[in-house]
Amino acid sequence: MRMSLLGASLAALISLAGPAAAETESYVVIANGERVGHLTAEVEGSQVEIDYAVSNNGRGPKAQERITLGPDGVPVEWSIKGSSLFGNAVDERYAWKDGEAAWKSAPDEGEVEAAAPIFYVPADASPWIEGQFARVLLKAPGQTLPVLPSGSLKLEKVRDVTLGEGSRAKALTIYEMSGIDLEPGYVVLEADGDLFALPGAGVVREGYEAELQALRDMNRDLAMDRAKAARDKLAHSFDGPVRIADVRVFDPLTMKLGAPSDVLIEGDRIVSVTAHGAARPAAGETVIDGQGGALLPGLHDMHHHTSLSSALFNLAAGVTAVRDQGNENEALLEWTKLLEAGEIAGPRIVRNGFLEGRSPYSARHGFIADSLEEALKDVEWYHDHGYWQIKIYNSFNPDWVAPVIEKAHALGMGVTGHVPAFSSPDRVIFEGYDDIAHVNQLMLGWILEAGEDTRTPLRLTGMARGANLDLSSPRVRETVEAMKANEVALDTTAVILERLMLSRSGEVNPGDAPYLSHVPIGYQRYRKRGFVSLYGPDDDRAYRQGFQKVLDTLKLLDDEGVLLLPGTDDGTGFTLLRELELYVKAGIPAGKTLRLATYDMEAYFGREDELGSIEAGKLADLILVAGDPTADISDIRKTRMTMVGGVAYFPAEIYEHFSIEPFAPPPPVRPAQAD
Numbered sequence: 001m002r003m004s005l006l007g008a009s010l011a012a013l014i015s016l017a018g019p020a021a022a023e024t025e026s027y028v029v030i031a032n033g034e035r036v037g038h039l040t041a042e043v044e045g046s047q048v049e050i051d052y053a054v055s056n057n058g059r060g061p062k063a064q065e066r067i068t069l070g071p072d073g074v075p076v077e078w079s080i081k082g083s084s085l086f087g088n089a090v091d092e093r094y095a096w097k098d099g100e101a102a103w104k105s106a107p108d109e110g111e112v113e114a115a116a117p118i119f120y121v122p123a124d125a126s127p128w129i130e131g132q133f134a135r136v137l138l139k140a141p142g143q144t145l146p147v148l149p150s151g152s153l154k155l156e157k158v159r160d161v162t163l164g165e166g167s168r169a170k171a172l173t174i175y176e177m178s179g180i181d182l183e184p185g186y187v188v189l190e191a192d193g194d195l196f197a198l199p200g201a202g203v204v205r206e207g208y209e210a211e212l213q214a215l216r217d218m219n220r221d222l223a224m225d226r227a228k229a230a231r232d233k234l235a236h237s238f239d240g241p242v243r244i245a246d247v248r249v250f251d252p253l254t255m256k257l258g259a260p261s262d263v264l265i266e267g268d269r270i271v272s273v274t275a276h277g278a279a280r281p282a283a284g285e286t287v288i289d290g291q292g293g294a295l296l297p298g299l300h301d302m303h304h305h306t307s308l309s310s311a312l313f314n315l316a317a318g319v320t321a322v323r324d325q326g327n328e329n330e331a332l333l334e335w336t337k338l339l340e341a342g343e344i345a346g347p348r349i350v351r352n353g354f355l356e357g358r359s360p361y362s363a364r365h366g367f368i369a370d371s372l373e374e375a376l377k378d379v380e381w382y383h384d385h386g387y388w389q390i391k392i393y394n395s396f397n398p399d400w401v402a403p404v405i406e407k408a409h410a411l412g413m414g415v416t417g418h419v420p421a422f423s424s425p426d427r428v429i430f431e432g433y434d435d436i437a438h439v440n441q442l443m444l445g446w447i448l449e450a451g452e453d454t455r456t457p458l459r460l461t462g463m464a465r466g467a468n469l470d471l472s473s474p475r476v477r478e479t480v481e482a483m484k485a486n487e488v489a490l491d492t493t494a495v496i497l498e499r500l501m502l503s504r505s506g507e508v509n510p511g512d513a514p515y516l517s518h519v520p521i522g523y524q525r526y527r528k529r530g531f532v533s534l535y536g537p538d539d540d541r542a543y544r545q546g547f548q549k550v551l552d553t554l555k556l557l558d559d560e561g562v563l564l565l566p567g568t569d570d571g572t573g574f575t576l577l578r579e580l581e582l583y584v585k586a587g588i589p590a591g592k593t594l595r596l597a598t599y600d601m602e603a604y605f606g607r608e609d610e611l612g613s614i615e616a617g618k619l620a621d622l623i624l625v626a627g628d629p630t631a632d633i634s635d636i637r638k639t640r641m642t643m644v645g646g647v648a649y650f651p652a653e654i655y656e657h658f659s660i661e662p663f664a665p666p667p668p669v670r671p672a673q674a675d
Helices: 007-012 128-139 209-234 308-316 329-340 372-384 398-410 425-431 439-447 458-468 474-486 494-501 521-526 537-559 574-586 590-597 599-605 633-637 651-657
Strands: 002-004 023-031 034-044 047-054 062-069 075-083 089-097 100-104 109-113 144-148 152-163 170-178 185-190 195-198 203-205 242-251 256-266 269-275 286-289 294-297 299-304 319-324 348-357 367-369 389-392 414-417 435-437 489-491 622-625 639-644 647-649
Touching (some): 047 128, 128 144, 128 152, 170 209, 185 209, 203 209, 209 651, 299 574, 308 319, 308 329, 319 599, 329 348, 389 398, 425 435, 425 474, 435 439, 439 458, 439 494, 574 633, 590 599, 647 651
Parallel strands (some): 348 389, 389 414
Antiparallel strands (some): 023 203, 089 100, 100 109, 144 152, 152 170, 185 195, 195 203, 256 269, 622 639
16 A cells, blocks of 8 residues: 655654664563563664563563664664564564655555655564654654554653662653553653663563562552543532433343333432333433433443553443452552542452462462462452452462362352363362353363363464364263353353454454444554464364354353353453354344343342342443344444443543544433522
8 A cells, every 4th residue: 555644744853863882772571570571672873683572371472673773763674573472473574765664564564655764663563662762752843753554652751760779770751652552651761761661561671670660650650640530530420310311221131121211310329210201300400311222231341350541441331340350469459449439430340369370381460379378378368358259370280279269168259260271171160160261261171182281372272173173072061061060150251262263464353343443553453463373274264163163152051051251351341342242143142141241240249239230229330322232232332321330421531531533422411400
């Protein structure tokens, strides 16, 4: 493709000297306090050579980069070779020459006329480039810069800090960089402009690992300030009663919409549900005109990893409750406290305690136990801090599972999780799991052979073998019967399997198509990447047929009475909506799917007397949707209002806050009138 871009505007950039000659910049990558990777940049004049590798949770990107910088610091030539997060081959190239810029990457390729070099935003580069972005932006007019393939970057100074003591003291500046992704990030530069750290990515200059936590604390404080300001800006609280008029209320028991109704709310609770127009609004009532839309209980994401930005994205998608399946423990406790106090906005959080074992493949969330005794103490910690379940992960010793379950159940906690490597779904079912996390973790027990290692990306790529799976086989039937007999549920996350198995470089995944054009270009490109290696049509066919078997499994389990827990393992909100579409695509009726996403999840939490349906006396957690999602589940994408405890949020305003084009307008609101 060819297009005209504002290349000439870059000629106005103030010239920026290239990096000093013969310099080695060394960084480490830290996750949950442990080293998981490295980043080394050899800089000599205008030439930069980068070696980058991360191994965390059995996966991680690898990159070898060669960059030639122009006199203003903008790359004029760039090559990236290596592998992506799940091991997919990377071979990315960019060059500017004779007034033309051209690139080829996993998500796209193109050419543009450019009188001067334009900063290209790569799809698979190492984090080093964020420091170079910042250095160039510091000299750009307004600290804003147009970039390729499209969009712009903006840099804003946040604060100056000094870390370290004596001769090791470093004068640093923290900058916020925004413009091409769903949310801003923070870059920390030294006084001479060199990159010092990227706190959000866990990257810090080697030798200063001890300072990273202080930077991450600052990063968290900045993000918290932003989240509090967003809540002040986006939350709509009302003095006096609120009447949501002219809506059809979804009844999860009948799985249908009712006749036109008015729902009256006072404070955080529903007061009444009456026929529309049966009573005139009283003085002092705020009226929200539903305009004949559907009013549903709030949706649930049963596999989430909370962040401050994901909280707002979930509200925009109509999600009013999440089950957090693993996080930084102290941060999650703080977020929960602030949500309950109304200082930040987001869904209600049910906390699960992440429990992993030690191995080269360990995930760095929650606690990593080196012994059974340590694991049992971790269970006690989670109980003492109000966690609802324990979540067991891949590297956990299979022989520790039974005693950990016994301990958790004795404390009144449930147990969920992956099937640990070298165990099996049947074993953890009989040992006492309350639910299994991820449909692939269940299906791998029918697909893989004994001894294959699910701590690696095989737990995802191995799903291509599902193309040949017979769901009526004795192996499958034994597991299904065990789930029924032991009342074990499945936390599905089918949407993540779709994203992986149907990802094709340069193509838009079916699950992302409804919203992708609304979001910033950086995220669009990320979603056009392929995450599986395809060596021919047979691989393509296997992944497609394997994913269909995932949908067939959902239908089988639902038909057999196994409870499905809709979850995403993602933080954008868009994926929960796709998860519900996939349920319907699998053959589960839309009304049943909505019941699973609302009332049945509150029943699973044991809170159905307070939440999960729109009835007098219950908490006002609900969403207003244009259309009828019981007839067309995709109408769930047109949420106009989300309410949590009587506080209203309009998704259009949330999306505009993130520079995302809205999907549905807010409902008309008539302020309260005096007598």
